[in-house]
Amino acid sequence: MSVPVFTAKALTKTYVSGEVMVHALNEVDLGIAEKEVVVLLGPSGSGKTTLLNIMGGLDRPTSGRLFFRDLDLTDLEDRELTKYRRDHVGFVFQFYNLVPSLTAYENVALVTEVARNPMRPADALALVGLEERMHHFPAQLSGGEQQRVAIARAIAKRPAVLLCDEPTGALDSKTGIRVIEVLLGVNRQLGTTTVIITHNASIQEVADRVLFFADGRISRIQTNEARREAAELTW
Numbered sequence: 277m278s279v280p281v282f283t284a285k286a287l288t289k290t291y292v293s294g295e296v297m298v299h300a301l302n303e304v305d306l307g308i309a310e311k312e313v314v315v316l317l318g319p320s321g322s323g324k325t326t327l328l329n330i331m332g333g334l335d336r337p338t339s340g341r342l343f344f345r346d347l348d349l350t351d352l353e354d355r356e357l358t359k360y361r362r363d364h365v366g367f368v369f370q371f372y373n374l375v376p377s378l379t380a381y382e383n384v385a386l387v388t389e390v391a392r393n394p395m396r397p398a399d400a401l402a403l404v405g406l407e408e409r410m411h412h413f414p415a416q417l418s419g420g421e422q423q424r425v426a427i428a429r430a431i432a433k434r435p436a437v438l439l440c441d442e443p444t445g446a447l448d449s450k451t452g453i454r455v456i457e458v459l460l461g462v463n464r465q466l467g468t469t470t471v472i473i474t475h476n477a478s479i480q481e482v483a484d485r486v487l488f489f490a491d492g493r494i495s496r497i498q499t500n501e502a503r504r505e506a507a508e509l510t511w
């Protein structure tokens with residue numbers, strides 16, 4: 277078997293506020309394979325975002341190890357961690373964080389201008405189905421379209437991993453399903469390993485594996501025999 281994209285060993289993140297200690301992540305062991313689609317489900321405060329942020333190099337664990345392929349992220353200096361993030365990680369958040377004064381094309385070009393081996397902005401926007409809207413400003417696009425621009429921006433540098441924190445959280449079901457469809461299309465066409473945090477249990481059906489979080493631990497892992505297509509989802 278090839279080296280996993282991520283390997284976590286006893287990964288732990290503890291926050292101390294006053295007398296109270298919160299184990300946001302509590303000795304999590306995990307492997308995520310290349311090209312996998314993984315959905316993280318669990319109640320609020322169970323540690324999903326903490327894990328995603330550590331995988332993305334936005335945060336550091338208190339103890340334990342996290343490898344990206346053969347690279348031990350827990351060993352890296354801040355500068356090296358920033359380079360890891362810039363070279364290998366795309367993020368998609370609930371809110372799109374587009375620059376309002378720039379067109380869709382220009383928002384994506386902001387990233388491709390500084391990336392090492394980027395796609396052309398027009399190709400990234402075509403991949404998310406927005407080739408006809410690329411010269412529109414964010415205010416001229418629907419929420420779902422803005423999220424698709426954010427996805428184009430995240431994948432234009434051809435990251436190995438795409439980390440998505442509630443990507444459909446602000447969308448109605450029809451546009452949310454379209455966004456999931458776009459994420460699956462990117463996974464299929466570019467082979468991007470994709471991790472999706474959601475509170476929407478329906479979305480688990482499109483995953484290869486579903487990780488259920490409770491109290492900073494993975495309480496259960498479900499392997500789906502077959503992935504559903506986004507178009508088959510309802511919520």
Ligand SMILES: Nc1ncnc2c1ncn2[C@@H]1O[C@H](COP(=O)(O)OP(=O)(O)OP(=O)(O)O)[C@@H](O)[C@H]1O
Nearest residue numbers: 291298299300318319320321322323324325326327
């Ligand atoms: N910067 C911080 N300082 C103190 N406690 C924190 C901090 N960040 C997270 N926590 C705590 O760590 C725990 C895990 O939080 P986390 O955001 O990972 O949960 P989550 O499963 O992503 O929740 P949600 O679904 O609401 O986003 C929570 O108890 C949270 O309050």
